[in-house]
Amino acid sequence: MPRVTIYSVAQACGVSSSTVSRAFTRPDLVKDSVRQRILAAAAELGYRPNKSARAIATGRTAMVGLVVPDITNPFMPPLVRAVQRAAGDHDWSVLLVDAEEQSAAEAELISRLHGQVDGLILASPRARSIDLQNAAEDLPCVLMNRVIRGLPSVVCDNGAALAAIGDQLVRDGHRRVALLGGPASSWAAQQRARTVRAWAARAEVVLDELKPYDASFDGGREAGAALLATGTTAAFAFDDVMACGVLAELASRGVAVPGDYSVVGCDDVLLARMVTPSLTTVTAPFGELGRAAVELLRESVAEPEGRPSRVTLPGVPVTRASTGPVAARTP
Amino acid sequence: MPRVTIYSVAQACGVSSSTVSRAFTRPDLVKDSVRQRILAAAAELGYRPNKSARAIATGRTAMVGLVVPDITNPFMPPLVRAVQRAAGDHDWSVLLVDAEEQSAAEAELISRLHGQVDGLILASPRARSIDLQNAAEDLPCVLMNRVIRGLPSVVCDNGAALAAIGDQLVRDGHRRVALLGGPASSWAAQQRARTVRAWAARAEVVLDELKPYDASFDGGREAGAALLATGTTAAFAFDDVMACGVLAELASRGVAVPGDYSVVGCDDVLLARMVTPSLTTVTAPFGELGRAAVELLRESVAEPEGRPSRVTLPGVPVTRASTGPVAARTP
DNA sequence: CTGAAAGCGCTAACAA
């Protein structure tokens, strides 16, 4: 069974291969009647344009590389979905690369993608800025959840949402809250810490910044244990996963949430709804983040030398069951 | 800056382009000294083989399509990672396609991949068997967690593990347990139901099969509510996600787990450790599942007409905090 | 609006 190509279709229609090609890529250049005939014959024969051939002829692969530091982090799947959907809207396929938490390996993985994809979306990359900048020399790149000089990026600004949740805490009587920072090297962690600090200053709340914990469930457990010694009545965790660890630790120590202690997460991953109590957190606009990233990447592909854009999307506060009024001190 | 191709490298070395090509693809056919020279020049010039060109010349894209029904299901990320790692070991890239829970769309998505990938791994596909069989006509396919006549597949057998957990339940005094089946159309759900039934018969335990619930957190909540009316003291949930829903519902109704009721999940996704109490469940051997799938796919690509193999890997029981002895009836 | 022809970068006989 010989493969069906533009030539088979052309022959079947009595036109030249170029006309068939045009019928698919520049339909406006082909007379209506002819185009119809071609499309019909193509469908009939089961013709599928060969992507590789097209790629080699045009220099475009119609693929975008999506590099994630850790696909098992619940933040990623919704993001992957969003990116993929947005990419699909432009007939781009997504080549997924999971760095398996090896930040040092990211650069290497990225360089492997060269020539295979038209551009890269780097979701919360952990590699060194310099390596990322180098990677971007070769290939259009868009960052998500990180900002690096000279590169386009889309980030989520949780400042207002965290402040709103903080204000509610204050109304609930909390006067002293803890901040559980994420890894010091994480851009998002720095960002969130900064906005929480700013809020605390404004709200005249005492903020206890605990040492950075790992952005993981176990990191959260550690943090949860440490929390108890602080005299705080509420905590902002770096993200939902860490917050879950805090919840688990508090539960194991018989501390009631939100009765005795309030916990705030961030990102609103699926998990946030699944734990008991469900987490008060900040919903990341996954869909829009993905769309924006793809949009920026298209710009960057179209105009590699253009000035890098930055898109900032606000997170949305959601109050659930992990926060509440400070318990009346019953001695 | 002209792109660097085998020709640039050839010229730089004073050899022909084919020799350069060989130096990369069939190094054994090139004299050592020459190969060294070529590799050095290539590195110097920053040569990267163009995948599309190679694909069009060889008919192989070195890509595998990984189709998942729902990337946000926590079962998938570890599987994606495993497949990707195994694929990478053979220098295959992974094109990820998330069907976004639209089982009807799967077939369409699959057919889009035709020509773009050398083969397909379909993880827990929900499309109709006939559509999947048709897809496989065009393209080597391997199924995961589903068995369809004529297609190679790798599945996880949780029978022994579930039985072991069940036996422990019996030792803990449980005499009547519930089975929360997943969606009736799910192969895995049928499979699990079957093995639990078999165990119950053997163990002489009364099994209450509740109507199929959605394999989701909310499905689990519903199930949890229904459970209370059954007179059972323990339940096998279809998977961990559903089990989490059950936990949440029981918690909200003041039912202590495992004090008043025991809950068993399945798969051991990250989530299983994060909930309180942590879930007794069956660990799926993700790494091996991924490796096996890639291995079968390679066979299938090499020998499209070969008899389809089947690999079955056993799940491993893990006892955590969601199961325990039946509470003494205190009237 | 359509066809002829020249590549895109690489591989794979076939010769040498």
Add this chain to the structure above:
DNA sequence: TTGTTAGCGCTTTCAG
């Protein structure tokens, strides 16, 4: 062991 020569399937000038 190496070079020559055709392609792979598609796009894209350039003529017509």
